[in-house]
Amino acid sequence: EVQMVESGGGLVQPGGSLRLSCAVSGFTFNTYAMSWVRQAPGKGLEWVSIIGASTTNTYYADSVKGRFTISRDNSRNTLYLQMNSLRAEDTAIYYCAKKYSGSYHFDFWGRGTLVTVS
Amino acid sequence: QSVLTQPPSLSGAPGQRVTISCTGSSSNIGADYDVHWYQHLPGTAPKLLIFGNSNRPSGVPDRFSGSKSATSASLAISGLQAEDEADYYCQSYDNSLNGYVFGAGTKVTVL
Numbered sequence: 001e002v003q004m005v006e007s008g009g010g011l012v013q014p015g016g017s018l019r020l021s022c023a024v025s026g027f028t029f030n031t032y033a034m035s036w037v038r039q040a041p042g043k044g045l046e047w048v049s050i051i052g053a054s055t056t057n058t059y060y061a062d063s064v065k066g067r068f069t070i071s072r073d074n075s076r077n078t079l080y081l082q083m084n085s086l087r088a089e090d091t092a093i094y095y096c097a098k099k100y101s102g103s104y105h106f107d108f109w110g111r112g113t114l115v116t117v118s
Numbered sequence: 119q120s121v122l123t124q125p126p127s128l129s130g131a132p133g134q135r136v137t138i139s140c141t142g143s144s145s146n147i148g149a150d151y152d153v154h155w156y157q158h159l160p161g162t163a164p165k166l167l168i169f170g171n172s173n174r175p176s177g178v179p180d181r182f183s184g185s186k187s188a189t190s191a192s193l194a195i196s197g198l199q200a201e202d203e204a205d206y207y208c209q210s211y212d213n214s215l216n217g218y219v220f221g222a223g224t225k226v227t228v229l
Binding site: 004035037043044045046047050059060061062095097100103104105106107108109110111112 | 161169215219
């Protein structure tokens with residue numbers, strides 16, 4: 001059974017930093033690209049970032065480029081999101097999602113962790 | 119606003135059929151990127167409902183169906199049930215933004 005559990009969310013002041021983690025089990029983590037998607041209060045889903053299976057390729061939404069860094073530790077089956085220079089508009093539930101190989105969609109998601117910038 | 123356009127809300131009586139539209143542009147759906155659909159209940163993990171425009175993952179009832187044409191796509195729910203009350207999101211890839219794009223979501227209410 002695939003399990004994806006996010007952690008690390010919390011309350012942070014504007015300009016502050018936070019590091020999110022996503023612990024994964026139930027599939028061969030090091031063979032799949034992984035992504036972060038967020039949902040601001042009362043808003044829809046917004047893609048944030050993605051990292052390839054081998055960690056060399058990373059991509060970001062313009063809204064977080066230069067402030068957020070995605071990374072992964074394949075030995076620990078864990079995905080990370082380092083968030084710096086946080087803004088009020090970064091307040092959201094952050095979900096990690098597994099990308100389906102060969103397609104541009106996400107087949108498994110975690111339940112999310114709440115980040116509040118205030 | 120979202121790159122993909124969805125109606126904010128829809129409603130239907132149990133047993134009815136509802137259809138959710140998703141309109142994109144020449145840099146996403148119209149560029150031949152597939153459309154995917156997710157069902158999301160607040161406080162839970164989003165669930166993949168339809169992938170590759172019209173394919174259902176194992177375990178998704180055949181009451182859910184998807185289609186795509188030109189720069190738009192749609193998700194149909196037939197035989198609406200109370201458990202279908204949720205938010206539904208379409209998603210594709212955009213080669214102008216070089217990223218994944220979502221619709222703003224459609225809240226389906228079962229009357």
